[in-house]
Amino acid sequence: MFKKTLLAVSLAAATLSSASAFAVENVDLLIKNATVLTMNADKTVYDNGLVAIKENKIFAVTDGTDLKEYKAEKTIDADGDIVMPGLINTHTHVSMTVFRSMADDVPDRLHRYIFPLESKLVSRDMVRIGAQLGNVEMVKGGVTTYADMYYFEDEVAKTVDKIGMRAVLGETVIKFPVADAANADEGIKYAVNFIEEYKDHPRITPAFAPHAPYTNTTETLKKITELSLKYDVPVMIHLAESERENQVIAERSGGKSPVEYMADIGALTPNLVGAHVINVDDEDIALLKKHDVGVAHNMSANIKSAKGVSPALKMFDDGLRIGLGTDGPMSGNTISTMDEFNQVAKVHKLVNKDRAAMPPVKVIEMATIGAARALHMEDTIGSLEKGKLADIIVVDTKAPNMVPVYNPYSALVYSAYATNVKHTIVDGKVLMEDRNMLTVDEKAIHDEALAFADKVRQTVVESGEVVQ
Amino acid sequence: MFKKTLLAVSLAAATLSSASAFAVENVDLLIKNATVLTMNADKTVYDNGLVAIKENKIFAVTDGTDLKEYKAEKTIDADGDIVMPGLINTHTHVSMTVFRSMADDVPDRLHRYIFPLESKLVSRDMVRIGAQLGNVEMVKGGVTTYADMYYFEDEVAKTVDKIGMRAVLGETVIKFPVADAANADEGIKYAVNFIEEYKDHPRITPAFAPHAPYTNTTETLKKITELSLKYDVPVMIHLAESERENQVIAERSGGKSPVEYMADIGALTPNLVGAHVINVDDEDIALLKKHDVGVAHNMSANIKSAKGVSPALKMFDDGLRIGLGTDGPMSGNTISTMDEFNQVAKVHKLVNKDRAAMPPVKVIEMATIGAARALHMEDTIGSLEKGKLADIIVVDTKAPNMVPVYNPYSALVYSAYATNVKHTIVDGKVLMEDRNMLTVDEKAIHDEALAFADKVRQTVVESGEVVQ
Numbered sequence A, B: 001m002f003k004k005t006l007l008a009v010s011l012a013a014a015t016l017s018s019a020s021a022f023a024v025e026n027v028d029l030l031i032k033n034a035t036v037l038t039m040n041a042d043k044t045v046y047d048n049g050l051v052a053i054k055e056n057k058i059f060a061v062t063d064g065t066d067l068k069e070y071k072a073e074k075t076i077d078a079d080g081d082i083v084m085p086g087l088i089n090t091h092t093h094v095s096m097t098v099f100r101s102m103a104d105d106v107p108d109r110l111h112r113y114i115f116p117l118e119s120k121l122v123s124r125d126m127v128r129i130g131a132q133l134g135n136v137e138m139v140k141g142g143v144t145t146y147a148d149m150y151y152f153e154d155e156v157a158k159t160v161d162k163i164g165m166r167a168v169l170g171e172t173v174i175k176f177p178v179a180d181a182a183n184a185d186e187g188i189k190y191a192v193n194f195i196e197e198y199k200d201h202p203r204i205t206p207a208f209a210p211h212a213p214y215t216n217t218t219e220t221l222k223k224i225t226e227l228s229l230k231y232d233v234p235v236m237i238h239l240a241e242s243e244r245e246n247q248v249i250a251e252r253s254g255g256k257s258p259v260e261y262m263a264d265i266g267a268l269t270p271n272l273v274g275a276h277v278i279n280v281d282d283e284d285i286a287l288l289k290k291h292d293v294g295v296a297h298n299m300s301a302n303i304k305s306a307k308g309v310s311p312a313l314k315m316f317d318d319g320l321r322i323g324l325g326t327d328g329p330m331s332g333n334t335i336s337t338m339d340e341f342n343q344v345a346k347v348h349k350l351v352n353k354d355r356a357a358m359p360p361v362k363v364i365e366m367a368t369i370g371a372a373r374a375l376h377m378e379d380t381i382g383s384l385e386k387g388k389l390a391d392i393i394v395v396d397t398k399a400p401n402m403v404p405v406y407n408p409y410s411a412l413v414y415s416a417y418a419t420n421v422k423h424t425i426v427d428g429k430v431l432m433e434d435r436n437m438l439t440v441d442e443k444a445i446h447d448e449a450l451a452f453a454d455k456v457r458q459t460v461v462e463s464g465e466v467v468q
Helices: A002-017 A094-099 A109-121 A124-140 A153-163 A184-198 A218-231 A243-253 A258-264 A282-290 A299-304 A312-317 A338-352 A360-367 A369-374 A408-415 A442-461 B002-017 B094-099 B109-121 B124-140 B153-163 B184-198 B218-231 B243-253 B258-264 B282-290 B299-304 B312-317 B338-352 B360-367 B369-374 B408-415 B442-461
Strands: A025-037 A045-054 A057-062 A070-077 A082-085 A087-092 A143-150 A166-173 A204-210 A235-239 A272-276 A294-297 A321-324 A392-395 A421-426 A429-433 B025-037 B045-054 B057-062 B070-077 B082-085 B087-092 B143-150 B166-173 B204-210 B235-239 B272-276 B294-297 B321-324 B392-395 B421-426 B429-433
Touching: A025 A057, A025 A392, A025 A408, A045 A070, A082 A408, A087 A272, A087 A294, A087 A321, A087 A369, A094 A109, A094 A124, A094 A143, A094 A153, A094 A442, A109 A442, A124 A143, A124 A153, A124 A421, A124 A429, A124 A442, A143 A153, A143 A204, A143 A235, A143 A421, A153 A166, A153 A184, A153 A204, A166 A184, A166 A235, A184 A204, A184 A218, A204 A218, A218 A235, A235 A258, A243 A258, A258 A282, A282 A312, A294 A312, A294 A369, A299 A338, A299 B338, A312 A321, A312 A338, A312 A360, A321 A338, A321 A360, A321 A369, A338 A360, A338 A408, A338 B299, A338 B338, A360 A369, A360 A408, B025 B057, B025 B392, B025 B408, B045 B070, B082 B408, B087 B272, B087 B294, B087 B321, B087 B369, B094 B109, B094 B124, B094 B143, B094 B153, B094 B442, B109 B442, B124 B143, B124 B153, B124 B421, B124 B429, B124 B442, B143 B153, B143 B204, B143 B235, B143 B421, B153 B166, B153 B184, B153 B204, B166 B184, B166 B235, B184 B204, B184 B218, B204 B218, B218 B235, B235 B258, B243 B258, B258 B282, B282 B312, B294 B312, B294 B369, B299 B338, B312 B321, B312 B338, B312 B360, B321 B338, B321 B360, B321 B369, B338 B360, B338 B408, B360 B369, B360 B408
Parallel strands: A025 A070, A025 A082, A087 A143, A143 A166, A166 A204, A204 A235, A235 A272, A272 A294, A294 A321, B025 B070, B025 B082, B087 B143, B143 B166, B166 B204, B204 B235, B235 B272, B272 B294, B294 B321
Antiparallel strands: A025 A045, A045 A057, A082 A392, A392 A421, A421 A429, B025 B045, B045 B057, B082 B392, B392 B421, B421 B429
16 A cells, blocks of 8 residues: 555656656647647547647647647647648639639630630739739638649749748640640640659649640540659649530530540549539549549539539548639639638538538538548648648637637638638748738738739720620 | 900819818718729719718718818728728627527527527526627628617617617517517517617617517517507518428418418518518519518528528519628628628529629628618618718728729629728717727627626536537
């Protein structure tokens, strides 16, 4: 008995002294007093937890009882706020911010309006200026990684490198002349050069972005598939998005759906990420699953364009790799994934005639680890777990729209604004703190975007080309 | 010729000297350099306009060329930001903010969950605390007038009086025992007392709020109709909202729809405002129009509950009095009308399979002058016009999500967050300036709400009664 008591006492003493004595762990950044949504496999939530970061990685995620075991260079007291994985936007065209709020409701807008507008105005400058603005919008809205499809992606890459975000950047390949290529072959060359330049960047994954099955030839799609396997890079494509696509592909393939056609030509691979994926049936969904294709679900853009509602809930429940995307700022029109939450939850309830369909926890999964899966990046990002890259956001729960929080998933999905994001951390580095941008000059970016918008006005708005 | 020239010269001199000489108008508040959306009958927009306010009314709304003619006690330089009528939320239950994010996706939630919750927790304190919090949320989101249906509306009235908002407050009448009445007759007495107390308040319109046709008897509905005509006050009711309502009313009336039934018993009057109005056919819509009934369209709550999409676009196009509402914070879940914009525009496009349906300008009309019409208040609020009450908001166009603004209606509907509202003015008084609340202590209100939420947790969440 005596010995036992002695042992108990000495154990207690060890515990008490551990913080100051031998068990202190030096970390770079510590977030404490947090409602931590880990988004790990068990969906563990800590009410008063902590996240410790060493260099660019998560060193520990705990219930907070071990707080004294960490000594940090910098500590963020979350004061009960929500701490969660950074949001991953699986599909956008970031540079198009400079065209936002223009001709939103014109029928057949892509072909009648956007392609001609782009042929006049897309340039290296436009791509850089629009990307800078969009990056700021996303960091302020809690997006830490995004997947982009556009032209001059090397310009986007420079802005991503500077601001400190993570991105998958897909250089567009399309069969007609565009700003950075006269044809698809030139587009492929541009993409290969870009891939070779950026393939070893720690935060940027270069990729191919064939615009869509119907705007590329079978030969081009096959060539890109082959090259993507050779370079082991993603291929991002608009897939099963529009009636026009269905028609063109059916004519080309003897009645096949876009997904069947892509399977037939060998273009469905684990490197592929399909955006939209609206017009698919059960067989198409099975093909996407079989080939381990990622899917970007863009609710807001799809309903704004009246294209319809993707069977995203079925794809999620069937175990496909699927995450949320915003589409571009001429489509969405904002590019913070948080703006999708509410619409994703509600519209799936509406079309399924079931208020229990698409509960908030599924929406948050599709914005974090699900989105990471869609981009085949789930081993490194998408959840708060030891060893993963430190991409983390803190969401203010004191704003009047967020009070009270009985259920953090519900509060995020049904109440949060992108502006409720308080801090954004990527790769262990704080990019936004208390809503102030730390790595770029927000005012200068804003002014440059406004100056470009004046040029747009002079070019197309004042000439009367724009139908508003 | 000589005389003419002289005359021209002297006129020019008079114009030049008018600002400093005899034509200066003293006003209390001047908003200059504004993108003014007047929402008048012509939808006049001024790119660099001004709004001048004397006491609680709009004295002038101009293109800004007469800026020098005003001398103001206080001047707000909008610096190009959007200046528009304050938003009018035609339907909410403001006090329910304290229950927000609880059990959001439970089927048959009203009867299985909300009514029992309310019977335990609704009190004068709860109503006051929830209303205070909701008022702050709305003022910060640009809502200047709201229509409320709940219990202890005299408590809501005190909070509205204090913060300085405008409101139509409907005291609930329902056939089963509730916190402030044992039955419908007691509810009517409570309402009459409240109406007599507040009928001369400059910013508060007291009203009857029979919960719904199916939760009241025909006798009660007739009595309320009669009293509302006697006191000339509004009657607000949930109408044509649910399948359960359809069934109960069909059984009661020999197969009639809720709207037909209300018409038959004489309850459709110009004093009535129906909330939701989802399950209506063309005959019902014609009846609502014939009787000049107002309609509150609550898209967000209706799709979240999977109840369906109201034919609001048809009602608007048919010339009914219809405006946007948010429903309560257990339904919406936020109560700033701006959060509806995007969903209203997009879901009507989706269900009409037409991207041109429900363009932004209609959405903004339904949030301002249309909402004023729904509440029969269009003579005093809802647009920026000389002589109207000075309920005005300024919306920041410099936030990254709002850049650039080619079309202000599009920017508001597709891009704006409620947090982009910069200043809120009601009755000529600035209630929020640069996002700071000027008439109430936001921190104290927040802390009181959190303390009440702890009580809610102890009462129902920790006991396991809440299904999350």
